[in-house]
Amino acid sequence: MDGLGEATLRALHLLVVGDAALWNIIGVSFRVSVSAILISAPVAVVLAFLLAYARFPARLPLISTLQSLQSIPTVVVGLLVYMLLSRRGLFGDLHLLFTQAAMVIGQVVIAFLFVVPMAHGVLAAADRRAWETARTLGAPPWRAMLTVLAELRFGLLAVAIAAFARIVTEVGTSIMVGGNIENFTRNIPTAIALETSKGEFAQGIALGLVLLVLALLLNVFLGMLQGKGEMR
Amino acid sequence: MNAAELSPPLLRLRDIRKTLPTGRQLLDIEALDIHAGGCLLLTGPNGAGKTTLLKIISGLEPPDHALVDYLGTSLAWPAARRRYRRDVIYLHQQAYLFDRSVMDNVTYGLHHGFGLPRAQIGKRVERALELCGLSHLAGRNARELSGGEKQRVALTRALVLSPRVLLLDEPFAGLDDESRNRTGFLIKRLKSEQVGMVVTSHELLPLAGIADEHLDLRAGRLVVPTRTVPRASAGGRPRNTEEQGHAAYFEMKVGDETG
Numbered sequence: 335m336d337g338l339g340e341a342t343l344r345a346l347h348l349l350v351v352g353d354a355a356l357w358n359i360i361g362v363s364f365r366v367s368v369s370a371i372l373i374s375a376p377v378a379v380v381l382a383f384l385l386a387y388a389r390f391p392a393r394l395p396l397i398s399t400l401q402s403l404q405s406i407p408t409v410v411v412g413l414l415v416y417m418l419l420s421r422r423g424l425f426g427d428l429h430l431l432f433t434q435a436a437m438v439i440g441q442v443v444i445a446f447l448f449v450v451p452m453a454h455g456v457l458a459a460a461d462r463r464a465w466e467t468a469r470t471l472g473a474p475p476w477r478a479m480l481t482v483l484a485e486l487r488f489g490l491l492a493v494a495i496a497a498f499a500r501i502v503t504e505v506g507t508s509i510m511v512g513g514n515i516e517n518f519t520r521n522i523p524t525a526i527a528l529e530t531s532k533g534e535f536a537q538g539i540a541l542g543l544v545l546l547v548l549a550l551l552l553n554v555f556l557g558m559l560q561g562k563g564e565m566r
Numbered sequence: 567m568n569a570a571e572l573s574p575p576l577l578r579l580r581d582i583r584k585t586l587p588t589g590r591q592l593l594d595i596e597a598l599d600i601h602a603g604g605c606l607l608l609t610g611p612n613g614a615g616k617t618t619l620l621k622i623i624s625g626l627e628p629p630d631h632a633l634v635d636y637l638g639t640s641l642a643w644p645a646a647r648r649r650y651r652r653d654v655i656y657l658h659q660q661a662y663l664f665d666r667s668v669m670d671n672v673t674y675g676l677h678h679g680f681g682l683p684r685a686q687i688g689k690r691v692e693r694a695l696e697l698c699g700l701s702h703l704a705g706r707n708a709r710e711l712s713g714g715e716k717q718r719v720a721l722t723r724a725l726v727l728s729p730r731v732l733l734l735d736e737p738f739a740g741l742d743d744e745s746r747n748r749t750g751f752l753i754k755r756l757k758s759e760q761v762g763m764v765v766t767s768h769e770l771l772p773l774a775g776i777a778d779e780h781l782d783l784r785a786g787r788l789v790v791p792t793r794t795v796p797r798a799s800a801g802g803r804p805r806n807t808e809e810q811g812h813a814a815y816f817e818m819k820v821g822d823e824t825g
Contacts (some may be wrong), residue, residue: 375687395751461662471675472675473679
């Protein structure tokens with residue numbers, strides 16, 4: 335316990351004094367994961383909307399497939415992206431492997447596969463009168479879609495936050511396509527894995543604390559928004 | 567026969583057919599006419615397809631087959647829908663109001679449907695709110711209103727678009743007497759402004775003096791019911807149950823099965 339207590343104190347010290355290596359790792363994590371969620375969530379939500387509101391052949395098999403892929407292991411996504419970006423892969427000429435861009439691509443895939451079925455659940459369970467009302471008042475389909483999404487903003491925001499939590503904490507893809515390169519592609523989860531394997535717990539605990547604080551802040555933020563929504 | 571019936575129909579739907587995924591034929595209607603300034607009362611048991619019929623007319627739900635005559639042109643349903651979509655508005659049994667202010671709700675169709683800039687529509691919306699007695703609620707979130715107020719906001723939101731046809735699904739359901747009277751007043755006003763209406767209702771009394779045609783949807787077909795909408799009494803609503811009984815129902819001269 336003394337070792338854990340001591341390591342925690344050192345971790346807090348690292349955070350407070352602004353340890354450059356530590357904050358660089360935090361910066362990489364946020365840069366990559368925020369980019370990934372901003373790229374994937376809008377597209378995923380539009381696809382989820384189409385799956386919930388449009389009628390086209392193969393819609394139901396597509397929904398089932400995407401629901402199954404929601405729980406795909408991140409290392410499998412990492413493997414697929416690795417194969418695509420490796421020198422002999424389809425996009426090998428882009429030389430993206432072991433860059434932050436590769437990490438973003440991997441996390442975009444994970445977030446996309448997470449958001450589509452979750453957002454579809456929110457949209458499919460929603461009141462269809464919102465869509466019908468918007469349409470009967472003359473709104474074109476794209477505007478009616480935006481109106482429905484605005485009506486469901488709290489549920490969809492919760493999905494986006496859950497997706498962000500999933501990608502900011504995932505190790506498999508980041509380590510496979512990022513390579514865990516110091517000051518370049520090392521993010522919070524890969525750094526925790528590395529430091530722990532070396533027996534250096536202080537930095538691992540400090541980074542773990544950052545993730546815990548982040549999770550807490552996101553939940554408080556979401557709770558405040560939902561509370562505001564429930565007032566009505 | 568009233569003026570609305572004498573005039574050629576504003577909108578005529580022919581050969582409306584709709585089959586449910588279970589294989590049951592829900593609608594098999596030879597023809598349905600909607601006249602400018604006419605009010606067609608549509609009754610029928612639960613599950614008869616009244617709401618589906620209104621949604622087909624409004625363009626919200628596709629039929630298996632339907633032909634539409636509108637403004638001198640005869641088109642199949644999908645093409646016709648695009649042509650008259652802006653002129654026909656459907657109101658749900660329980661009005662759906664967007665999670666925003668009453669003012670923004672009433673503005674919605676003009677801004678997002680007709681593409682008018684907000685600066686141009688402010689006065690129009692304010693006038694409509696005033697006419698419907700909703701000015702004092704303009705800034706309130708629409709979700710906070712009572713059922714009757716919501717119904718009036720939904721009607722105001724529709725009338726500000728100056729529709730040619732209004733389709734009202736059970737507009738009196740769940741309303742108290744005052745809200746019922748106010749809603750009835752708004753419907754009368756729309757009728758006087760030559761808006762053609764189809765109203766489904768299980769309650770006939772609130773439509774006394776408003777409906778000028780009554781059809782019943784039975785087994786997918788439109789038929790003239792044996793008892794029709796009650797006549798408006800000079801003193802308004804019957805005062806007691808005996809009067810209600812004697813106010814009875816009057817027979818109206820309507821067209822054939824198809825109206």
